Structures are given as structure tokens and as C-alpha cells.
Amino acid sequence: MSERKMVHKITHVTVRDVRFPTSLEQHGSDAMHTDPDYSTAYVVVHTDSGLQGFGFTFTLGKGTEIVVCAVRALAGLVVGKSLQEIVSDFRGFYRLLSSDGQMRWLGPEKGVIHLATAAVLNAVWDLWARAEAFPSFRLTLPDSGSDPKQIVSCVDFRYITDALTEEEALDILVKAQEGKQQREDQMLKEGYPAYTTSCAWIGYSDEQLKQLCTDALKSGWTKFKVKVGADLEDDTRRCRLIRQMIGPDKTLMIDANQRWDVSEAIGWVSSLAEFKPLWIEEPTCPDDILGHAAISKALAPLGIGVATGEQCQNRVMFKQFLQASALQFVQIDSCRLGSVNENLAVLLMAHKFKVPVCPHAGGVGLCELVQHLILFDYICVSGSLSNRMCEYVDHLHEHFTSPVVIHDAHYMPPKDPGYSCEMLESSVKKHQYPEGDVWKQHKNN
Numbered sequence: 233m234s235e236r237k238m239v240h241k242i243t244h245v246t247v248r249d250v251r252f253p254t255s256l257e258q259h260g261s262d263a264m265h266t267d268p269d270y271s272t273a274y275v276v277v278h279t280d281s282g283l284q285g286f287g288f289t290f291t292l293g294k295g296t297e298i299v300v301c302a303v304r305a306l307a308g309l310v311v312g313k314s315l316q317e318i319v320s321d322f323r324g325f326y327r328l329l330s331s332d333g334q335m336r337w338l339g340p341e342k343g344v345i346h347l348a349t350a351a352v353l354n355a356v357w358d359l360w361a362r363a364e365a366f367p368s369f370r371l372t373l374p375d376s377g378s379d380p381k382q383i384v385s386c387v388d389f390r391y392i393t394d395a396l397t398e399e400e401a402l403d404i405l406v407k408a409q410e411g412k413q414q415r416e417d418q419m420l421k422e423g424y425p426a427y428t429t430s431c432a433w434i435g436y437s438d439e440q441l442k443q444l445c446t447d448a449l450k451s452g453w454t455k456f457k458v459k460v461g462a463d464l465e466d467d468t469r470r471c472r473l474i475r476q477m478i479g480p481d482k483t484l485m486i487d488a489n490q491r492w493d494v495s496e497a498i499g500w501v502s503s504l505a506e507f508k509p510l511w512i513e514e515p516t517c518p519d520d521i522l523g524h525a526a527i528s529k530a531l532a533p534l535g536i537g538v539a540t541g542e543q544c545q546n547r548v549m550f551k552q553f554l555q556a557s558a559l560q561f562v563q564i565d566s567c568r569l570g571s572v573n574e575n576l577a578v579l580l581m582a583h584k585f586k587v588p589v590c591p592h593a594g595g596v597g598l599c600e601l602v603q604h605l606i607l608f609d610y611i612c613v614s615g616s617l618s619n620r621m622c623e624y625v626d627h628l629h630e631h632f633t634s635p636v637v638i639h640d641a642h643y644m645p646p647k648d649p650g651y652s653c654e655m656l657e658s659s660v661k662k663h664q665y666p667e668g669d670v671w672k673q674h675k676n677n
């Protein structure tokens with residue numbers, strides 16, 4: 233990395249509770265989260281140079297204030313550190329946040345404290361990318377001055393060396409140097425393939441689903457995800473409707489958001505097999521690795537894979553999912569895992585186990601962040617687009633200073649420096665909970 237602009241001593245960290253009333257129109261609804269208000273604990277890392285890093289984690293309304301408290305508790309570990317100090321031992325910094333002798337009792341590396349860790353680390357990655365004047369995904373490319381050793385030095389291999397050693401990770405990255413430039417050029421031209429979840433939230437009517445699906449087909453979408461799991465009759469009707477609309481050749485995925493027990497999942501999904509879903513997402517409890525393995529085994533003869541990860545707590549869980557052949561699609565999440573650092577570990581493990589990564593996105597800002605990770609995966613790790621696509625949800629992008637650009641159902645690589653986390657200050661003020669205008673208005677209704 234360049235020596236310029238690397239002082240940036242962190243003077244203070246601010247965090248705000250920002251919520252969007254998406255539940256009013258059932259955007260984001262599924263079989264388990266029937267009234268989601270897409271929200272963030274929104275963090276700004278301030279430095280003595282004036283440069284700021286922006287970051288957040290994603291939540292669903294109530295409880296965001298708890299994540300805000302956890303960010304405040306972590307802030308003391310960050311203040312006083314310079315960017316130089318952090319990035320010269322990013323693994324050590326990750327461990328400082330995730331292994332504090334007192335605060336790790338709240339996790340470790342899971343739940344609220346890990347969401348808060350993600351928010352803070354996302355802000356630090358944003359700061360680093362801004363200091364280097366690169367979008368985050370480019371921090372890792374050759375002309376940014378980085379090398380595979382530096383990337384590997386950001387990863388905490390504790391608890392995963394039985395699946396992936398540092399040497400193996402380095403080897404993967406070194407091998408992937410070949411063809412990197414062509415892959416980057418290809419991405420700049422064509423973008424990364426995406427699928428849409430925007431047509432079929434569980435609370436949408438059939439009429440709405442039809443209209444949204446018609447619009448999506450016109451805009452070039454070829455891969456669609458439908459929410460299922462509350463009522464088998466409804467699921468059958470909705471899947472039939474969407475399959476009829478998209479035809480036999482386009483891709484359909486279904487997502488139950490953890491609604492079923494293991495045997496129930498197998499039975500329910502078998503009943504929907506006639507609609508040829510590529511995967512069933514989150515069929516059961518996200519912690520039940522052996523349950524997912526049993527579902528995977530039972531559904532394999534039907535050609536249906538299991539996808540999970542949006543609520544997978546950490547790299548250790550992903551390791552076991554991979555070791556147990558319990559998933560066929562890895563769904564990393566930019567705000568659930570410990571930021572880029574922990575996501576790198578999962579991308580590298582997925583590559584070793586030959587399982588495609590299809591990130592979870594949507595929410596508020598998740599598309600903005602995860603596009604960096606999946607571009608990195610293609611350019612620097614997997615080198616493959618086979619069976620790979622990134623989720624897209626068409627909500628709340630207008631609140632970001634560098635919103636995602638989708639062209640013909642592809643994510644076009646971000647150009648602005650940073651990790652695309654910054655929100656418009658006017659949006660933050662308006663949606664801050666409970667004092668923002670949007671929420672004051674709700675109270676009065």
C-alpha cells in the first residue's frame with residue numbers, strides 16, 4: 233500500500249440508530265420476519281486529518297439501539313489508533329475487537345457484539361479505501377500495491393486451520409493472480425450477475441407479484457427468488473404463478489427464512505420440486521449444521537441445493553457447514569460476519585471446498601457493500617461465474633452517496649473511493665430513531 237496519506241489517527245467514533253419503515257408496505261417480509269423495518273447502526277470513524285470512514289451493520293428495527301450500545305462499548309478500542317497502525321496488523325486489530333477479555337463474553341464472535349464489530353470494521357475498511365482513493369474491492373488488486381500476503385494478513389485463521397491454513401490461503405490467492413487483469417476488465421465491461429428478490433416478498437399480493445415480475449422481466453432479470461414457508465397452498469400458487477411468468481429456462485430460488493424443522497423442510501420443499509427451484513434458502517435453524525446436511529442429502533436427488541449464510545454467525549460455523557457438506561451455496565453477509573476480514577476467510581474456504589458463493593444482499597446498504605466482496609471473489613479468488621450470482625433488492629439505494637449501479641441484471645463495479653457505506657446526511661437525520669421526522673410523523677398517526 234502507498235505511504236501517502238496513512239496517518240489518520242482516529243479521534244472519535246459516532247453511531248446512530250437509523251430506521252426505515254419498510255414494514256408499512258411489507259417490503260422485506262418473509263415467513264419469519266413479517267414486519268421488518270430495515271435499519272442500521274450507522275457508524276462514522278473520525279480522524280485528526282478530517283478524513284472519515286463510514287460503516288454500519290444491518291438490523292430490523294427494534295433492537296437497533298442495543299447494537300448502538302455495543303458499538304459504543306467497542307469504540308474505546310479504536311480511538312487513538314492510526315490507520316497505519318491498524319492496516320499494518322489488520323489481523324491483530326480484528327482480534328482486538330473480537331477477543332476483548334471482557335466483551336467477548338457477550339459473543340464470542342456472534343450476536344449483537346459481532347454485528348457491532350462488523351459495523352466498526354466496515355467503517356475502518358471504508359476509511360482505508362478512502363485514504364488510498366480506491367473502491368474497497370480494488371484495494372486488493374495489483375495496481376493498488378497490495379499483494380496476496382497482505383490480503384492474507386487481514387484474516388484471523390484462529391479456529392479454521394483444520395480446514396484452511398494460512399499457507400493454503402496464500403496459495404489460492406497466488407494461483408488466482410493469473411488472469412486477474414482480464415477478469416477485472418470483464419467486470420468493468422459486463423458487471424457481476426445478479427438475481428432479484430424484489431418481486432415476491434411474502435406479504436405481497438399476487439397482483440403485486442405479477443406486476444413486479446412483468447417489470448423485472450422487461451428490465452432483463454433472469455433469476456428470481458420467492459419467499460415461502462408460511463402456507464404450502466400459498467407457496468404452491470405463488471411458485472406456479474412466477475414459474476409460468478418466467479418460463480422453464482429462467483432460474484427460480486425459494487427462501488423459507490428458517491421456518492421449518494428438518495423433516496418438515498424436506499417434505500415441504502419436495503412438494504414444491506415441480507417448480508424446479510435451484511435452491512431452498514435457510515430451510516431450518518441457521519445453527520443446525522447437521523440438519524442442513526440431512527436436508528441437502530434428501531433434496532439432492534431432486535436437483536435442489538441448500539443455500540444459507542445470512543444469519544450464519546461466523547467463519548467457524550461456515551467451516552463446519554462446508555466440512556459437513558451441509559450447503560451447496562454459500563451466502564456471505566457483509567454485516568453479519570466481522571467485515572471484510574472474516575468474509576475473506578469464508579471466500580477462501582468456499583473456494584477450497586469448491587462451493588459457489590452467492591452473497592446475501594438487500595436490506596439497507598447490503599448490496600452496496602457486498603458488491604465489493606463478490607467482485608473480489610471473482611477477480612482474486614474463484615475466477616469463476618459458474619452457479620454464482622449476487623442477490624439484489626430494489627430498496628433504499630437512494631439514501632447512499634454512492635448507490636449500486638445495476639445494468640441488465642448485473643452489478644457494475646463501483647468507482648468511488650471507499651466501501652460504499654456512506655449515507656446521505658439528510659436521509660440519516662430524517663430516519664434517525666426516534667427523533668427523525670419520519671418517526672415523529674409515525675407517532676402522530
Ligand SMILES: C[C@H](O)[C@@H](O)CC(=O)C(=O)O
Pocket residue numbers: 259260261262265268429487489542592593594595623
Ligand atoms: C427480513 C429480510 O428481508 C429477509 O427476508 C431477507 C432475506 O432473507 C433475503 O434477502 O434473502
Ligand SMILES: [Mg+2]
Pocket residue numbers: 487489513514542
Ligand atoms: Mg434469505
